[in-house]
Amino acid sequence: MGIQIDLKKCVSCMACEMACGYHRDEGFALLSSCIMVTRGREKKDYSAVVLKEEENLVIARPEGVEVRKLGSTGKSDQDKGREDASAKPLLLREPCDLCSDRKDGPLCLQFCPVNAISLG
Amino acid sequence: MKEFPSSPNPPLSPPKIGIFVGAGASHSWLWFVDLLDQWGLNDVRFINEKEILIGALEGVDSLMMSGGDTFAMARSLGAEGSRRLKHFIEEGGLYIGTCAGAYLPLRSSMAFLNQFNWINVKISNISRRLSESERGLFQEHACTPYGCEFVYHVAREDVLLEMEGGHQANGSKKVIAPLYGGPSMLPSEDMQAIATYRGFTEKTKFLVREDLAEKTLHGNIAASRKRMGKGYLYIFGPHFEHPNYPEANGILARIILREGKNRATRSFRPEPPSSKTGQSFFEEWRRELSHSRMVAFGLEMLPIRWMIGNKWYEPEKIRVFLEALWRRLNYLESGEGVDVTPEDQKGMINRLKETTGLLRTMKKEHDRAQSTNGLAEDLFLLLKKVASDFLTIYFRAKRTETVRAQA
Amino acid sequence: MEYLTSNKVAIVDLGTSKIVHEKLDEALVREKIGGAGVTCELYEKYKEEDPIILGTGLFTGTLVPASALSMITAKNPSTGKVCHAPLTLYAGMEMKYSGFDYIVIKGKAPKPMYLWVHDGIADIHDAKEIWGKNVWDATDSIRDSMGDALIQVLGIGKAGESGSDFGQVCINYWASGDRWGFGKLFGRKKLKSVALRGMSLLEIADPEGFVQACKELLLAVKNGPFAGKQGIAELSAEMGEDIRKWLEPIIHRHLSCFNTPFPTNTFVFLDEDPKHLKESEKNEPGFLITDVYGLLGFNKMGLSAQDSSALLRECARAGIDAVAVAELNQKAGMTQLEEIKRSFGDVKGPLEHLSKEPFSPWAPPAPMFADFALSPDGSQTADWWKRRQAMAYIFGIHPIFALMSPELTEEKLLELATMGTGLEFTPETLEQVVGDILK
Numbered sequence: 001m002g003i004q005i006d007l008k009k010c011v012s013c014m015a016c017e018m019a020c021g022y023h024r025d026e027g028f029a030l031l032s033s034c035i036m037v038t039r040g041r042e043k044k045d046y047s048a049v050v051l052k053e054e055e056n057l058v059i060a061r062p063e064g065v066e067v068r069k070l071g072s073t074g075k076s077d078q079d080k081g082r083e084d085a086s087a088k089p090l091l092l093r094e095p096c097d098l099c100s101d102r103k104d105g106p107l108c109l110q111f112c113p114v115n116a117i118s119l120g
Numbered sequence: 121m122k123e124f125p126s127s128p129n130p131p132l133s134p135p136k137i138g139i140f141v142g143a144g145a146s147h148s149w150l151w152f153v154d155l156l157d158q159w160g161l162n163d164v165r166f167i168n169e170k171e172i173l174i175g176a177l178e179g180v181d182s183l184m185m186s187g188g189d190t191f192a193m194a195r196s197l198g199a200e201g202s203r204r205l206k207h208f209i210e211e212g213g214l215y216i217g218t219c220a221g222a223y224l225p226l227r228s229s230m231a232f233l234n235q236f237n238w239i240n241v242k243i244s245n246i247s248r249r250l251s252e253s254e255r256g257l258f259q260e261h262a263c264t265p266y267g268c269e270f271v272y273h274v275a276r277e278d279v280l281l282e283m284e285g286g287h288q289a290n291g292s293k294k295v296i297a298p299l300y301g302g303p304s305m306l307p308s309e310d311m312q313a314i315a316t317y318r319g320f321t322e323k324t325k326f327l328v329r330e331d332l333a334e335k336t337l338h339g340n341i342a343a344s345r346k347r348m349g350k351g352y353l354y355i356f357g358p359h360f361e362h363p364n365y366p367e368a369n370g371i372l373a374r375i376i377l378r379e380g381k382n383r384a385t386r387s388f389r390p391e392p393p394s395s396k397t398g399q400s401f402f403e404e405w406r407r408e409l410s411h412s413r414m415v416a417f418g419l420e421m422l423p424i425r426w427m428i429g430n431k432w433y434e435p436e437k438i439r440v441f442l443e444a445l446w447r448r449l450n451y452l453e454s455g456e457g458v459d460v461t462p463e464d465q466k467g468m469i470n471r472l473k474e475t476t477g478l479l480r481t482m483k484k485e486h487d488r489a490q491s492t493n494g495l496a497e498d499l500f501l502l503l504k505k506v507a508s509d510f511l512t513i514y515f516r517a518k519r520t521e522t523v524r525a526q527a
Numbered sequence: 528m529e530y531l532t533s534n535k536v537a538i539v540d541l542g543t544s545k546i547v548h549e550k551l552d553e554a555l556v557r558e559k560i561g562g563a564g565v566t567c568e569l570y571e572k573y574k575e576e577d578p579i580i581l582g583t584g585l586f587t588g589t590l591v592p593a594s595a596l597s598m599i600t601a602k603n604p605s606t607g608k609v610c611h612a613p614l615t616l617y618a619g620m621e622m623k624y625s626g627f628d629y630i631v632i633k634g635k636a637p638k639p640m641y642l643w644v645h646d647g648i649a650d651i652h653d654a655k656e657i658w659g660k661n662v663w664d665a666t667d668s669i670r671d672s673m674g675d676a677l678i679q680v681l682g683i684g685k686a687g688e689s690g691s692d693f694g695q696v697c698i699n700y701w702a703s704g705d706r707w708g709f710g711k712l713f714g715r716k717k718l719k720s721v722a723l724r725g726m727s728l729l730e731i732a733d734p735e736g737f738v739q740a741c742k743e744l745l746l747a748v749k750n751g752p753f754a755g756k757q758g759i760a761e762l763s764a765e766m767g768e769d770i771r772k773w774l775e776p777i778i779h780r781h782l783s784c785f786n787t788p789f790p791t792n793t794f795v796f797l798d799e800d801p802k803h804l805k806e807s808e809k810n811e812p813g814f815l816i817t818d819v820y821g822l823l824g825f826n827k828m829g830l831s832a833q834d835s836s837a838l839l840r841e842c843a844r845a846g847i848d849a850v851a852v853a854e855l856n857q858k859a860g861m862t863q864l865e866e867i868k869r870s871f872g873d874v875k876g877p878l879e880h881l882s883k884e885p886f887s888p889w890a891p892p893a894p895m896f897a898d899f900a901l902s903p904d905g906s907q908t909a910d911w912w913k914r915r916q917a918m919a920y921i922f923g924i925h926p927i928f929a930l931m932s933p934e935l936t937e938e939k940l941l942e943l944a945t946m947g948t949g950l951e952f953t954p955e956t957l958e959q960v961v962g963d964i965l966k
Contacts, residue, residue, distance in 0.1 A: 011757070011790040013783035014617070018590055022738060028531075028589050029624075029728035031417075031443070038421040039617065040676035043663075043700055045779055045794040045813060046806040050421065054325075057434075059423065062804040066423075070434065084431060085273030085327055086219065086264070086301025088148045088187055090440050091363065093420075110742055111590060113749045113788035403648070410646035414724050415674040480674030 001119055003035070003096060003106060005049045005060040009116035012037050012047045016108035016117060023099055023107050034096045035108050054095040130160025130522040135214075135380035137161060138180035141508045142168030144192030144220060145185075147437060150444050151361045152184045153511055159373040162518035166508035169196040172204055182214040182380040185221025187300060187359065189429060193224055194232040202235040210349025212382035216372070219302040222355035226303065230267055238348060239355070241308040244340045245272050258328060264301075273301050274333035278323040279358055281315045281342050287375075289367035296321060297368040302357030305341040314354070315343035352379050396457035397513070401465050405510075406449055408472040413442040415479040424486055426496035433496060438479070441503040445510045451517070458513045458520070468509050475502050528553045530732040530948045531585060536569075537627045537649040539642060541716055542634030544651050551628050557950055561585030561628075563611050563920035564960040566600035569631055570609055576633035577602060579712060581614075581622060581721065584923015585944055588623030588785065589729065590741040592748050592935065593928035595784035597622040598920055599681075603707040604715070605692050610885050612705035613926050616792070616817070618679040618698045620785040623923075624725030636717035641669070645724045654719040661685065661844040662697045663811070669722050682720035683710040684846025686871060690714055693851035693874055702818045702843050704889030704926070706882070710846050732949030740943055747934040749788045753896040757781040758793040762819045762927070765895050770823070774832045777801050779813060787925045792817045795836045814840040818889060824853025828862045838867060845871050854878055885964065886916035890926040899933050917961045
């Protein structure tokens with residue numbers, strides 16, 4: 001079970017990012033969110049939603065979803081996905097915990113105004 | 121990212137504590153910073169291998185060796201570093217090593233590591249203890265080459281420990297701490313166990329089958345203590361200093377308070393204070409730190425990471441350093457200034473500007489589809505220096521405040 | 528002030544380059560709530576120095592639905608009336624996190640400058656490298672030099688620099704709702720841009736109560752009559768000008784302003800296949816249409832959607848209000864693309880429908896999609912619109928979305944204000960603030 005993002009529906013409003021930031025910091029900020037709306041290609045209207053999970057970085061782009069292993073080790077491409085047992089967590093953007101302490105479930109999903117986020 | 125909470129009751133006379141920030145130290149040294157800050161242990165300085173070689177240990181009662189790369193630590197310290205560390209402990213110093221810092225003093229035949237053979241103990245997570253079929257199984261998973269053998273890891277995150285030798289957390293012998301590649305040790309007469317691996321929790325992440333993980337860890341030693349001359353070595357497989365584990369933090373802090381003042385330390389910086397920082401210094405610092413963190417934040421949204429040593433570094437790691445400073449900036453800004461020479465002030469600002477410059481260059485190079493790996497290596501070295509400089513004056517200000525309050 | 532605020536006001540004197548930081552007076556917030564309530568007060572305080580006031584609404588940048596709005600409050604250089612221009616997209620939100628709730632810009636710079644506001648620092652920078660550049664190049668230049676593509680730039684182009692009555696303060700690369708010629712005011716002060724970036728944290732007096740109330744409000748709002756509709760052409764259709772089929776072939780995507788449930792903006796691809804999903808290899812493949820009136824203006828001249836959008840792009844580059852360009856060119860009988868492009872420097876003359884209200888007519892003058900229970904004869908609509916805009920500009924709600932969401936009642940907003948700030952706000956206070964703004 002994890003967060004699924006439908007980028008075709010997404011309108012880049014950042015409500016998910018702010019909701020996640022609130023979940024982490026109990027205030028409004030974007031520094032700790034594990035879901036991020038990328039906004040750096042404004043003139044090209046190119047945007048993605050990035051989700052940090054326990055083991056993966058999920059990058060939902062308009063053309064498809066890429067899943068990248070986090071905390072991996074190894075110099076070669078084949079090794080890239082190998083677990084690095086000694087990687088220490090960064091404790092900045094904590095991986096998505098599906099807002100497990102909230103009875104209504106993930107806040108990002110509840111605050112998405114266009115239902116682009118679902119659990120699947 | 122809230123401001124860092126201040127300690128409620130700083131001790132009257134805290135031990136002088138050194139945190140190792142030299143070669144091989146990963147960002148987990150910042151966890152020690154949080155722990156010491158939380159416990160009001162604010163007589164803190166930051167030490168790298170070069171400073172150890174010119175006598176920096178003379179100025180501290182305790183030394184914290186964090187996680188990271190044990191080989192890099194051993195190589196950079198060398199025989200002279202080993203001699204100085206040993207002398208420091210034998211003269212009453214307290215050595216606290218977690219994870220890589222725990223492997224360092226264990227007996228080893230490997231080059232460089234064999235200069236630190238201070239504890240005669242075997243680890244249980246080494247391949248020579250495995251059957252042929254198990255070796256193959258483990259080798260596919262997380263392991264670190266160790267000569268003809270390999271050190272392997274069976275679980276990450278939470279492990280359940282049983283404390284021994286009077287160490288307790290809130291009256292309980294059971295404590296949870298996270299494991300990120302730290303050692304599991306077989307019982308040895310050369311040391312006294314203070315924590316034993318007893319099990320797992322629902323947050324444990326198994327890297328191999330649970331029964332194999334249990335076979336490797338259960339009943340073996342997670343943390344131990346050894347007397348060496350007038351001082352002590354405390355080594356911890358799991359990270360008792362991790363900020364999310366206050367009970368484990370408490371055990372570690374009490375060890376520092378109890379055992380960390382057995383030396384008659386001399387002042388590390390005997391020169392009289394020369395110049396106080398003014399508001400303009402902190403304003404300049406805020407300006408540049410803001411510049412750095414905004415570029416770093418932007419990098420977090422790019423499909424970028426760097427291979428440094430044999431590890432992947434994600435861009436988020438940059439802000440781990442910067443946020444540790446940002447969270448403490450308001451405290452310094454609202455104070456009366458700190459004693460820092462004008463040259464040091466200038467140096468600190470220049471290094472922070474250099475950090476911003478490097479980050480901006482990395483962003484530009486990435487936009488031009490150029491490699492940024494070399495720049496990233498320089499950046500992480502610089503970040504250690506920038507962070508430890510700033511935290512030095514932060515702790516100095518905290519110490520001054522405590523002394524004034526007690527007076 | 529402790530909650531929903533950075534608790535800081537910057538007073539910037541362009542003449543002397545001096546910047547003073549003041550705390551946001553809690554008494555002022557109790558009396559004026561926020562947004563336009565406070566910017567009007569600050570304007571009065573500094574009015575002798577022809578100030579430009581940048582201000583955030585009380586809820587700007589929060590989880591309150593559509594909390595996207597910050598504003599520029601200043602004297603309309605043509606009419607002399609004090610007006611408010613909306614700052615939406617991500618700029619309103621960014622200002623809230625920049626470390627200042629309000630920024631007063633007074634005096635006149637001796638040479639071109641830009642203001643760089645970030646994380647509680649406000650710096651005046653020399654603008655010699657960007658003065659004379661168009662809006663797009665100036666934004667790129669600031670972002671490149673700072674290494675951060677997320678900086679929000681309120682900037683002027685040649686129109687504002689040269690004193691055109693229709694010089695607009697644009698947002699990054701796009702048109703804004705500045706219908707007042709505030710670009711001319713920026714130009715007169717030799718202020719090329721205000722660049723904003725912030726990574727602050729806003730604390731909340733009753734965090735869980737506030738967020739729960741936001742959630743309930745969003746649930747009530749998001750399935751309203753606008754559900755399923757998106758973009759600028761739907762706004763236009765609702766206003767009785769159906770350009771949906773005309774625009775559809777070039778639409779790439781619809782975008783919302785920060786946390787706004789209805790995407791009021793539409794990105795069109797002009798030099799790229801609109802169906803292209805991957806990142807375009809072209810640097811500037813299209814344009815984000817943020818102003819329905821500008822688009823309609825060119826549409827009425829008989830131009831194609833492609834040409835109209837290309838003209839909007841040129842207007843934004845030059846920092847000139849497209850509505851004025853369309854209306855005055857049509858009046859002058861110029862309807863050809865190239866002659867319109869060449870006309871920017873010469874566009875002069877009064878506009879027919881110059882608003883007498885303090886709020887920008889960028890927001891359509893009637894309810895959008897929703898039923899606000901107004902009398903069918905339209906007699907209540909003008910007053911309702913003013914009041915609705917006042918709410919939006921006080922609390923920081925997207926001014927167009929305020930016209931679509933009857934669920935965002937004044938009672939609800941006051942309740943949220945109390946939960947968010949811990950301060951008691953009464954309907955009487957709100958009444959007083961609205962009265963003051965509309966005075």
